[in-house]
Amino acid sequence: MALSVVAALAGAASVGRAALATAGATTVAAVPTTPDPSASQNQLNAVSCSGPASCTAVGWALVAGTEVTLVESWNGSSWSVVPSPDEGGDTNTLTGVSCADSTSCVAVGSYFSDSLFRFQTLVESWNGVVWSVVASPDDGTGTNSLSAVSCLAGPRCTAVGFSFDPVEQTLVESWSGGAWTVVSSPDQGTGANQLNAVSCPDATSCQAVGRYQGTAAVQTLVESWSGGAWTVVPSPDQGAGTNQLNGVSCVSAQRCQAVGFSLAAPSVEALVESWDGATWSLVASPSPPGAPPVTNNQLNAVSCDGPSSCLASGTFYSGSAFQSLTESWDGISWSATPSPVVSSDDVLDGVSCTTTACTSAGTSAGAGSSELTLVVTDPSPVASRGYWLVGGDGGIFTFGSALFHGSTGALALVRPVVSIAETASRAGYWLVASDGGIFSFGDARFHGSLPGVGIGPAGSPGPGRKLNAPILAMVPSDDGAGYFLVGADGGVFAFGDAHYEGSCPAIGGCDGPAAAVVADATGDGYWLITTTGSVYAFGDAHYDGAPGVTGSPVSSAARTPDGKGYWVLLADGTVEAFGDAPAFGSLPAGQVGPGDPARAVVATADGGGYWVATADGAVVGLGDAPALGGESGHHLNAPIVAAAGF
DSSP: OOOOEEEEEEGGGGSOHHHHHHHOSOOOEEEOOOOOTTOSEEEEEEEEEEETTEEEEEEEEEETTEEEEEEEEEOSSOEEEEOOOOOSSSBEEEEEEEEEETTEEEEEEEEEETTTTEEEEEEEEEOSSOEEEEOOOOSSSSEEEEEEEEEETTTEEEEEEEEESSSEEEEEEEESSSOEEEEOOOOOTTSOOEEEEEEEEETTEEEEEEEEEOSSSEEEEEEEEOSSOEEEEOOOOSSSSEEEEEEEEEEETTEEEEEEEEEETTEEEEEEEEEOSSOEEEEOOOOOTTOOSSOBEEEEEEEEEETTEEEEEEEEEOSSSEEEEEEEEOSSOEEEEOOOOOSEEEEEEEEEEOSSEEEEEEEEEOSTTOBOOOEEEOOOOOOOOEEEEEETTOOEEEEETOOOOOOSTTSOOSSOEEEEEEOTTSSEEEEEETTOOEEEEETOOOOOOTGGGTOBOTTOOSSSOBOSSOEEEEEEOTTSSEEEEEETTOOEEEEETOOOOOOTGGGTOOSSOEEEEEEOSSSSEEEEEETTSOEEEEETOOOOOOOOSOSSOEEEEEEOTTSSEEEEEETTSOEEEEETOOOOOOOOTTSOBTTBOEEEEEEOTTSSEEEEEETTSOEEEEETOOOOOOOTTSOOSSOEEEEEEO
16 A cells, blocks of 8 residues: 655754754654555655644545645644545646644645646635635646745735746736636746745735746756746856756745755755845755765755754665655754664655644655555754844744744834744734734734724724823733733733733832833733833732842833743843843844844743843843844844733
């Protein structure tokens, strides 16, 4: 019996690159999965994970001589086949999948139409209960196929592939909630244009990769979406032979990694290219341990959970058989990671990383033509690290294991964004604007907003209730099923299961404008810190001290993991510790200035350190907080106003 292949790389394989560097080489082990028992062959082409206990892998299975769609699902403990529909003919295959969450996935591929005698695009959708076919257009009357898809919450999806009529041309289709439509895309060279992968970090930014026929050889092809049109972006090749990109992953509009292969006889070498927001450049990729001098290495997919944390999957020839290949990126260099030998000819075709796990999917050919199912786990206990920076326009910048889940950078905001808070799972976050408007991304749930209850922005004209002062900060309740908003006057607003325990106006006013609010660990208390250095404890929060009047105003605060202490950040980069919060130091002298104040302090998950971020996007790690990068030196549409992380 031929079986599909699924490989899950958990733990350090997906964590921030500083953690991976500490962990060293990844140790993996095989774990069994369950393919379609009725099939004589199973193959998985792509995988998408919305969380550590929610992954979907897609491909095809051969049942009674007919290729049918194959979908397998991971629930955190086991893989199982999920029924999926077919569209005509005897050849149905799914080649790409993207899941915004556990109840929203889109898979793409192709099927053969007996009535039209040609391949047509195939799109299927998951609503949390069943998979169903969704009508999708074709481009021309020849062969049409979709290779990959990238979806944002909503969902808003972009799918790419190729159409053949009479030569191969790029094909892009878009979904905005109503119907799939073909979007015009350019071609390069004399033909053989094909897009193999796409990644969209937000609604106005996508990168699609593939290949085209140049004047002398097949060359890499990259196309970029800027919100209005697709354009070809120059990309380098590795040598004068065949070059092709198979996978791409973008954590922001300025940070992408693409992978594939280059052929320069007699060797095939893994190909990696990096995007910095302006240009694509080649990045060195190593051969795996045990590879012979004449290499045959190919990378088929890549997934990044931060600018310095990526995993790429593919295959290499050991001299006697093909074996699975994984390579990891630490923000500086790629390194080959050993993966297990299941059988002869192991190939990994897809990979998807969350903050706690990476999952790879592909095929392992066993005896004869049979294919085996595989799960690979990494037991490394090294903790992940990461953080988000947010600008006043709601633009999101991710580092380490902090994943991008969306932003308001492309929206026309009524008021600027002022704060960010992550969910307990670290798979989502909220943004809040100064009018109390809430924007939820990833697994963050909307629990209400001030505009939603009829309260207008501070100082806005017209009748009705208005805020006395702009909102300047937010913090989630202990279980993430609610949040607090705090205004500049110290007014506190509670939503969801967040418990209101008092505010500055309720006690006759505080001695200065509010700067931050920090919830304690019980859910029944919080600290409110003013710009003048005073700390007010409400509910059962214990007062542990305050900076008092200093030469610099307070700009941010963060609590310790156990909620029995807090750090207070001053605009000059000084960090003061209270309660059980250890002191790890402050920003070095000269790090900040009048136009670039310290804006946020973010504690690591274990409380052994913190990061301090400034308005221009510089980030300094203190204690055990690793250096994961920042935005200093890059163009920002708006200054950094807040940060969150773990």
